[in-house]
Amino acid sequence: MSSNLVHHSGRQPDVALVNDDDFPYEQDVQRNPGNTKPWLAYIEFKLQHGTPREQAFIMERACLQLPRSYKLWKMYLRFRTKHVAKLNAAIWAAEYRKVDALFERALILLNKMPRIWEMYLKFLMQQPLVTLTRRTFDRALRALPITQHNRIWALFRPFANSAEGDTAVRIYRRYMQVHPEDAEDFIELLVQVGLYTEAVHKYIDILNNPRFTSKNGCGHYELWSDMVDLLVGHAPDIQTGHETGIDVERIIRSGIQRFADQRGKLWCGLATYWIRRGSFERARDIFEEGITTVMTVRDFTLVFDNYAEFEESITVVLMEQASTRAEKGVVDEAADFDLDIRMQRFEQLLDRRQFLLNDVMLRQNPNNVTEWEKRVGLWGENKQEVVQTYTDAIAAIQPKKAVGQFHQLWANYAKFYESGGDIRNARVIMEKAVKVPFKSVAELADMWIEWAEMELRNQNFDDAIKVMAKAVQAPKRSTVDYFDETLSPQQRVHKSWKLWSFYVDLVESVSSLEETKKVYERIFELRIATPQTVVNYANLLEEHKYFEESFKIYERGLDLFSYPVAFELWNLYLTKATDRKISIERLRDLYEQAVEDCPPKFAKVIYLMYGSLEEERGLARHAMRIYERATRAVSDEDRADMFNFYITKSASNFGLPSTRPIYENAIGTLPDKEARDMCLKFADMEKRLGEIDRARAIYGHASQFCDPRTNPGFWSKWEQFEVQHGNEDTFKEMLRIKRSVQAQYNTDVNFIASQALARSQKMQQNVGEDVDQ
Structure with a gap:
């Protein structure tokens, strides 16, 4: 290939490059030197019939003649760049420089043409000229209006990515001023080149910008999480403090407050940050704060496992160092003491796990009675801590919001002192417990019963009765509604059947009959008696031979209760009255009363x-x-x-x-079915009495209920009866009646429908039996 396509830049044609076929075109361009059409026609002719040298010669002359023609320059530049495109830019650098010079000539007058700049920049990017290319990009941005800058940046960004290093960062900094929406790409570049501090600043900028929208579809938390991962992952390389404005701990703590479902992960991240900064004590403080503040078992498990792993790794390192010193015979008491402290701390951490987990559950719901009971169990024989736990539980739990049996916690608290022989303090606790505004009357009643049972366990029977008497204490005529939630449990507990039931059993077992009767009478006065109360009271009087009084109790119960309860009371009352052999007139009156309104x-x-x-x-x-x-x-x-x-x-x-x-x-x-069976029995009786005609009449009456197709048994019995006791006429009469009944059923629409349904069900049943077989 020739080293130079054009030898000179004069206006006169070079005879060596012009032949006879070119004279018509030469004459046209001579006659109209300022018109582009003759030149374009000339170039078109040469592109078809000329050599590359001749083509370049004509284009050069055209551009010299018309230096402001965008069309001619574009054609010429495209021709020259295509000519050298297949050449190695390093070996043929001189040829590339000639084309570069040609672009520079074109841009003298066409520097507002973005297409020319694009061609030039693409051409430069094929050459190993980073500085020249970057400066040319700068010139293009300065020369073109801002509305055309996107076309340049579309090339400048790939160039920056290929250039890498400080050059790419500087280019992107300028690009961010125009296109802040591509900040994520810039951050990625900063991380690649190791400018972590600047990357964090960029994260902070986009997170503080409420109008920023991630082009990758990342949400606010995802961006924030990426920044935290960067802060933690490159903790030693990121400059923090007042000078840089980056406070890592403050950033992560703000996330702990905002993102409740990620607290475990963030606490571990903050601790890891300090570990990588070499501040182990600070990391330990963070772990401690994390396991004592997280609200879920998942977060606690995550933080605790990381904490334990951290302590174990430090302990292993110190043990390896101690082993190395022992091999060398070196004695370092301070290091050995530090190892012992670390091991004790690690063991203590593992021992505290159950307590810390219990703390998590109680932070979730301090009103969880079951978890407080578990905490008491964790302390085992540590009496001081057990008492403190009960005290904390009673102070923390709101009775109306308690989850579980709150009264049982009080009872267990009292039993703790009782088991230690301190019955006086146990009573003090019980006295406080019965004043607690429990969720329900049933809980308060159970609390009183627990107190009485405690006295019974300690053989204090009189005290137990006093406790129950105090529990059921009420006005002579109480109008309180047991189910009135506007009243406190203490105001309604005297109407608790459970409480009275325990009380009456207690009095019956340790006191006289008269005292027991008084309790039963009080139950009736308060109108809280149940059927079981009536039966128990009556049985008590019967056991002591007060039969008439026991009957009166049944009658009082019958006044209180209606059917179906009254049926059971009548059943017992009548049975006992009958067994007592009282007068027949009185018994008749009782039975008449029983059947009067009986369903x-x-x-x-x-x-x-x-x-x-x-x-x-x-x-x-x-x-x-x-x-x-x-x-x-x-x-x-x-x-x-x-x-x-x-x-x-x-x-x-x-x-x-x-x-x-x-x-x-x-x-x-x-009904018909039962009447048919009754007819058969009636006919059999008449037959035994010898009343054949009466029996035949009964069969005739019953025939109207019996379709021969569905009740063949009836007709076979009648037929057998006629064979034994009738004659030819009676037998014919039986057959006539049978035909008449069959005809009657054949015309009964409802019967036909029911028969069809019965047949279909029977067929299905037969099919099912065949399948089973």
Whole structure:
């Protein structure tokens, strides 16, 4: 290749580079030297038919003739850069310099053309000329208006990245003045070159700018977290203090306050920062503060594990140093003492873990009774700390917000003194406990019971009764509502059934009958008696042979309670009254009272008891009337059984004929299915009595309930009956009735639908059985 495409820059054509074919074009450019069209036509002709040297010669002449033509210069520069593009810039540096000089000539008059600058800069970036390229970028930015700077920066930034080092940093600093939104790229560059302090400052700038939006989609916390990672990861290299305005501890502590879910990680980061700065004692203080302030088990575990690892690593290093000294025979008492201190500190840290974890749970909720109990258990036999823990718990827990059995904490506190033989202090605690405004009356009642049980455990029976008497103390006529939450538990506790139940059991076991009766009467006065109270009171009087008084208690209970509770009381009352063999008139009055308002659901049992009484001590006729009443009073599901029982009793007392009106009544009263069964039994009875015609009439009556397809058993029985006792006419009559009933059921729409449903269910059942087999 020729070392120079153009030998001279004169205006006259070089005869060696112009041939005969060029004369028409030469004449055109001579006639119109200031017009670009002849030159463009000439260049186009040469591009097709000329050599590269001839092409360059014509373009050079055109640019010399028209130095302000952007089109000609662009064509010429593109031609020259393309010509040297495949050459090695280091070997052919002279050729590249010629093109550089050509660009400089073009920019003398075309320095406002961004496209020319772009071509020049791209060309320079292909050459190993960093300083010249950077200065040319600077010239381009100065020459072009600011609206065109983005085109230059699009090339300047890749150049900066390739240049690296201080050059790249200086370029990016200028770029940040125009495009602060690319601060993350600048920070990345600063970290790469080791300018960590400046990177932190840049992080602080963008975090303090509320209008900054990360082009990488990072949120505020993510940017802040990256800055903290940088501060911790390069702690020794970052300059801190008043001069730089970077206070690492203040920065991380602000994050601990703001980002509650990341506290464990941030405490570990702050401690790691001081470790890398070589300030081990400060790191230990940070770890201690972290494990005593975090609010979640996850954060505590993270901080504690890092703390333990830190202490263990220091201890291992000191042990290795001690081992090395021992091998060399060197004695260093100060170092050995320091090692002992470190080991003790590490062991103490591990021993404190359960207490520290318990602290975390109590910081989450100081009203958690279970966690306070765990803390008491952790102290074991350390009585002083146990007492202090109970004291702290009682001071910290708000009774209305307590989670768990707060009264049990008080009770355990008293038991602690009781187990030590200090019953006096235990009583003092109990006295305070019963004044606590617990969440519920039940808790306060349990507290009083705990106090009484403590006295019982110590054989102080009279004191136990006094405690319970004080607990249930109330006005003669109390209008307090047990469920009125506007009143304190202390104002409502005297209506606690649990409290009274314990009290009456206590009085019954250690006091006289009269005292016990007074307690029961007081329960009735306060209108807090339960069915169990009634039964217990009545049983107590019965045990002491006060039968009439026990009956009165049942009657008082029946006045208090309605069905279904009253049924159980009547059952007991009537059973005991019957067993006592009191007068029959009085018993009849009791039974009449019992059945007067008795719901059908419970009537059967009472009527049976009433009838049994009349059978044993009264008249059979009276018993039959009672059973007849029962068939009307009991529920539908019990009516058939009651009729059967009535029939059986009537037959045994007055013979089979006496049951006919009962059967007739049952058949007219019961549903079709049960009436059909009753008809069969009635027919069997008449057959036994020899009343064949009556039995046949009953079969005829029952036939209206029995479809031959669904009740073949009935028809087979009637058929068997006719075979045994009938004749040809009666048998034909039976068949006629059967056809008539079948026709009747065939036209019954509801029956047809129910039969179809029954058949489908039966088919499904058969299919299921086949599958199982």
